Amino acid sequence: MPETATAPTVATAAPVPGLAGRASRTGASPVREILALTARPEVISFAGGLPAPELFDAAGMADAFGRVLADRPQQVLQYSTTEGDPALRGIVAERATGRGLPTDADDVLVTTGSQQGLTLLSTALLEPGDTVLVEDPCYLAALQIFSFAGARVVPVPRDDDGLDPQALDEIVARERPKLLYTVPTFQNPTGRTLPVERRAAIGAVAARHGLWIVEDDPYGELRFEGEPVPWVATFPGAEDRTALLGSFSKVLAPGLRLGWLRAPAVLRRACVIAKQAADLHTSTVDQAATAYYLAHADLAGHLERVTAAYRERRDALLAGLGDALPAGSRWNRPAGGMFVWAQLPAGYDATELLPSVVEHDVAYVPGAPFFAGPADAGAMRLSFVTHSPEEIREGLRRLGAALR
Incomplete structure (x- = not known):
């Protein structure tokens, strides 16, 4: 009679080795995670430093x-x-x-x-x-x-x-x-x-x-x-x-x-x-x-168009921050780049406020994760380059409503 094959016995598998310490101690970027959270098209996001796509040549x-x-x-x-x-x-x-x-x-x-x-x-x-x-x-x-x-x-x-x-x-x-x-x-x-x-x-x-x-x-x-x-x-x-x-x-x-x-x-x-x-x-x-x-190509002309648009967007953001942020807030006026840094008054925590702000279809990046030393809980980074001036004004209206 032919021999009957039997299935081999499989021992319990040993666990794989753990991750390197550097992988365990390094967290994901809060900015990238906020971008995923705000990917809905109805959200006006001041969070990501995303260049304006309509300005790409x-x-x-x-x-x-x-x-x-x-x-x-x-x-x-x-x-x-x-x-x-x-x-x-x-x-x-x-x-x-x-x-x-x-x-x-x-x-x-x-x-x-x-x-x-x-x-x-x-x-x-x-x-x-x-x-x-x-x-x-x-x-x-x-x-x-x-x-x-x-x-x-x-x-x-x-x-x-x-x-x-x-x-x-x-x-x-x-x-x-x-x-x-x-x-x-x-x-x-x-x-x-x-x-x-x-x-x-x-x-x-x-x-x-x-x-x-x-x-x-x-x-x-x-x-x-x-x-x-x-x-x-x-x-x-x-x-x-x-x-x-x-x-x-x-x-x-x-x-x-x-x-x-x-x-x-x-x-x-x-x-x-x-x-x-x-x-x-x-x-x-x-x-x-x-x-x-x-x-x-005319890179100088391209840059002139981009910076002119970004200047207008920066100005729209700065013009509306006084109405959107609580009394006692502070912010700077950058001469270029992509970001405004704002600081809410004592008692406000930009990280804790973010979920309720996102419910109003607007977003920013809390400032706390950017600090290597003691963090400023009320700090936030606002990018002004992604959206048009009209969208920025609407985003600030939503932000003001959320913070109030």
Whole structure:
């Protein structure tokens, strides 16, 4: 008789190993979660820093993609070098030189958004336990990146003009940090711009104590008024120790996911190796199309249209905040960028108020998650770029009704 097959006995499966500590200690971005909460089309959201989609030069970008795909498809659809498209790097270098920072194409690494540049710098510079100094409040994704690196984050005291150079000097001497991270122009979340004399002081502190500076500038070209302020990287003491990050997300379109990193050779080479391990290189066709667009389109005219629209939207937001927010509230008047920073009076908690505000089909981002130090419970970030002036006025009417 044939033997009867029997099913093998399966022992109870052992649990899989746990997540890395960095994954457990780093939370999701509150901004991204609020964006999901407010995705309904009827919601007027001041929460996300989303560039106005109707201002994208879709026709110009479509022409650029069509041209590079027609002219050299085998090249632009192929693997490429980690450092990036030579033409795009050359254009970035030329534009940086035009803004007062002499730069060659070889000084530039193209990244998948400027946020990847910050991740690469963190990978290249930080060991677990290293100290990082940040503005307070600080760009949320930077706090996530430094958390993943296992860094110890220390906030630098600030005032209405941004971080305090004297406090920075004292903290650097005491804490011996590896780097300072700053968004000195139209900062996220506050919209503040660091004055020239404070930028010079940062360079002097870094040179005196030995410190890397990471200068993030995604918003600098979105200026509505006043004169441009030189990059920190241009000041004495900062030249040989500043990594400058830039982005095409705000001037062209965030969906391209294109940014760039300019850094001293040793640090840039380490970032190239880190990028090889991360994604080999940034999208070849996106780089080629963007290089074509920048070489042939009227970027200055495009930026003029964008900044004119954003200026009008900022003014609409500022004009209505007095009626929308409780008496005793404070807010600033940014000269560019995408954000207004508001502070409700004592006794108000912007995080606790948000669910009831969303019920009125309007939203903002509470300020508390942006702080590395003690949080201001009444703070909120309001983005003015996504909606038209008419929608902004209606959103403020809803916000006022919710807060009352």
